[in-house]
Amino acid sequence: xxxxxxxxxxxxxxxxxxxxxxxxIRTMFPGGNALNFSVYASMLGCDSAYIGVFGSDDGAKHVxxxxxxxxxxxxxxxxxxxxNGQAILKIEDGERVFISSNEGGISKSVPMEFIFDxxxxxxxxxxxxxGTYSHIDLxxxxxKQLNPLISYDFSDDFERDYALSLCQYIDIGFxxxxxxxxxxxxxxxxxxxxxxxxxxVATRGPREAILFDGRSWFRQTxxxxxxxxxxxxxxxxxxGFLISYFKGKTNGSDSADSLIENALSEAAAFAAxxxxxxxxxxxxxxx
Numbered sequence: 379x380x381x382x383x384x385x386x387x388x389x390x391x392x393x394x395x396x397x398x399x400x401x402x403i404r405t406m407f408p409g410g411n412a413l414n415f416s417v418y419a420s421m422l423g424c425d426s427a428y429i430g431v432f433g434s435d436d437g438a439k440h441v442x443x444x445x446x447x448x449x450x451x452x453x454x455x456x457x458x459x460x461x462n463g464q465a466i467l468k469i470e471d472g473e474r475v476f477i478s479s480n481e482g483g484i485s486k487s488v489p490m491e492f493i494f495d496x497x498x499x500x501x502x503x504x505x506x507x508x509g510t511y512s513h514i515d516l517x518x519x520x521x522k523q524l525n526p527l528i529s530y531d532f533s534d535d536f537e538r539d540y541a542l543s544l545c546q547y548i549d550i551g552f553x554x555x556x557x558x559x560x561x562x563x564x565x566x567x568x569x570x571x572x573x574x575x576x577x578x579v580a581t582r583g584p585r586e587a588i589l590f591d592g593r594s595w596f597r598q599t600x601x602x603x604x605x606x607x608x609x610x611x612x613x614x615x616x617x618g619f620l621i622s623y624f625k626g627k628t629n630g631s632d633s634a635d636s637l638i639e640n641a642l643s644e645a646a647a648f649a650a651x652x653x654x655x656x657x658x659x660x661x662x663x664x665x
Contacts (some may be wrong), residue, residue, distance in 0.1 A: 386423065386424060387419075387423075387425070387428075387504055387505070387621065387624055387625055387628075388424065388425040388426075388502060388503050388504055389416075389419045389424050389425070389427075389503055389504060389505040389506075389620075389621070390426070390427040390428065390429060390431065390500075390503045390505070390506055390507070390526075391411075391412035391414070391415040391416035391419070391426075391427075391428050391429075391430075391506075391507045391508070391514065392412055392428075392429045392490075392493055392506055392507070392508045392512060392514060393410070393411065393412035393429075393430055393490070393508045393509060393511065393512020393514055394409075394410040394411055394412050394413065394430060394462035394463060394482060394485070394509070394511040394512050394513075394631075394657055395408070395409070395410035395412065395428070395431075395432065395441055395462070395463060395485075396409050396410040396413075396431045396462070396464055396465050396479070396482075396483075397409070397437035397438075397440065397441060397462055397463065397464045397465070398464075398465050398467060398609060398657060398658065399437075399464055399465065399466050399467070400467060400468060400469065400657075400662075401466055401467070401468055401477070402468040402469065403469075403664075404555040404664060404665055405483055405657075405662040405663065405664050405665070406437055406440065406662065406663050406665060407607055407609075407656070407657025407658060407659075407660070407662045407663075408440065408441040408444045408657070408658065408659070408661055409465070409609065409610065409657065409658040409659075410430075410444070410463060410511070411413070411509040411510075411511055411512070411531050411533065411613055412428065412430060412507060412508055412509060412511075412512050413428055413430065413441070413445075414610050414613035414614070414617070414658050414659065415507040415601065415617050415620075416428035416445075416450050416507075416618065417445070417448055417450060417477050417658075417659050418610075418613065418614055418617035418618070418621075418648070418652070418659070419617055419620075419621055420448055420449060420450050421659070422617065422618065422621045422622075422648070423621075424621060426437065426449075426450050426451070427450060427451035427452070427453075427454075427503070428445060428450050428451070428452050429452075429454045429455055429458075429493050430455055430485065430512075431456045431458055431464070431485035431488045431490075432455060432456070432457045432458070432462055432485075432541045433453065433457075433459075433460050433461045433462030433483050433484045433485070433503060434456060434457060434458065434459045434460060434462075434484075435461050435462055437461075437462045437464060437472065438457070438462035439657075440448065440661075440663050441462065444661045447661075449463065454493070454495075454496060454499060456488060456492060457483070458484045458488050458544055459484070460483060460484030460487070461480060461483040461484055462483050462484070462485075463479070463480065463481075463482045463483040463485055463608070464479060464480050464483060465479040466478045466479065467479075467514070467609070469607055470562045472604065472605035472606060472607060472608060472653075473605070473608050474607060474608050474609040482511065482513065485513065485626045486513065489513075490512070490513050490514045490516075490517060491517060493514075493517070494517070494520065497524070500521075500526065501523055501524055501525045501526070503525075503526045504525050504526060504527065505529060505616075505620055505624060506521065506524075506526040506527070506528050506529065507529040507530075507531070507616070507620065508528070508529070508530055508531075509530055509532065509533060510531065510533050510535060510536055511530035511533070511535075512532075513655070515544060518530075518547035518548070519542060519547050521547070522546075522547040522548075524544045525575075527549045527550070527624075528547065528548050528549050528550075529547040529548070529549065529550045529551075529552070529616070529620055530544065530550070530551050530552070531552045531612075531613070531616055532551060532552065532553045532554070533554050533612070533652045534553075534554035534555070534557070536553070538566065539665065541553070541570075542566075542570060542573050543573075545569075545570045545571075545573035545578075546573055546574035547574070548574065548575050549575065549576050549580070550575060550576060550577045550578070550620070551570050551575045551577075551578045551579070552578075552579045552580075552581065552612075552616050553566060553567075553570070553578070553579065553580045553581070554580075554581050554612055555580040555581065555582050556582050556583030556584075556585075558580070558582070560582075560585075560588075563580040563582065563588060564580075564588065564595075566578075566580065566589075567579070567580055567588060567589075567590040568590060569570065570590075571590055571591070571592045576591065576592070577589060577590065577591045577592075577638075578590050579616075579619070581612055581615055583600075583623045583656050584600060585600075586598060586599050586600075587600070587645075589638060589642060591634075591638065594635060596635075596638050596639060596642060596647065597642075598642035598643065598646050599646070600646055600649065600650070601646050601647060601649075601650035603653050603654065604640060605653040605654070606629075606654050606655065606656055607653065607655065607656045607657065608653055609657060609658050610652050610655075610657070610658035610659060611652055611653050612649070613658065614645075614648050614649040614651070614652035614653075615645045615646065615648070615649040616645070617645075617648065618641075618644045618645035618646075618647065618648030618649060619641045619642060619644070619645035620641075620651075621644075622640060622641040622644035622645065623637055623638065623641035626640060626641065
């Protein structure tokens with residue numbers, strides 16, 4: 379595990395970034411699963427970086443400037459001529475409602491193999507977080523050979539058999555199962571761990587999140603809040619869990635079960651906090 383001299387955990391999000399365009403208030407916010415992890419990890423005290431592909435439009439420039447202001451390292455990103463990833467959405471009673479997207483914009487046209495151009499850089503991180511919208515599945519087997527732990531967000535947009543086929547390359551898998559009955563979610567987590575994951579987690583909207591580590595089952599009830607905007611809540615849960623768990627492992631004083639229980643609690647608290655923020659993490663730009 380890569381810990382800096384001052385005890386700071388070093389992590390990186392690899393993959394998607396988008397502009398979340400709120401048409402009801404004519405404001406765009408930076409976002410994207412992998413990018414959100416990088417920002418949330420920075421908020422949680424990590425030395426954080428992001429690798430992905432930016433477009434060349436005003437939205438891309440706003441995302442890049444925001445990351446620079448926050449202090450997330452983007453030195454290994456690429457810029458391509460074309461539209462940045464964009465999602466169109468609105469808020470109804472605090473819940474984000476997606477309307478459409480350009481499915482990553484120009485990033486779909488740039489193979490992500492460039493992330494391996496600087497292997498020493500990749501090897502310097504403790505955690506790599508990526509996901510289903512990151513166009514990186516072809517490279518997971520190569521990533522698995524490197525030092526960092528691999529965390530993967532399947533979101534709610536996954537085909538079961540395909541997702542399970544990727545688990546051999548993933549250390550911790552996260553699945554959004556808000557529409558699943560509990561029995562089906564439990565079976566999915568068992569198969570994910572049997573397929574290679576060290577841990578598998580199912581978030582279930584307002585119901586308990588469930589985690590399986592191959593030995594024991596853990597549950598975490600979401601904190602009750604009146605949300606300003608639920609966008610980013612799932613990414614915040616993932617980030618809160620990963621950072622708390624691996625910071626806890628560095629001191630080695632708690633049992634494995636205690637580390638997981640505490641990390642789930644921290645994840646729920648951080649997700650609730652992010653639900654009070656407009657956009658995934660603020661930084662809106664009116665247009």
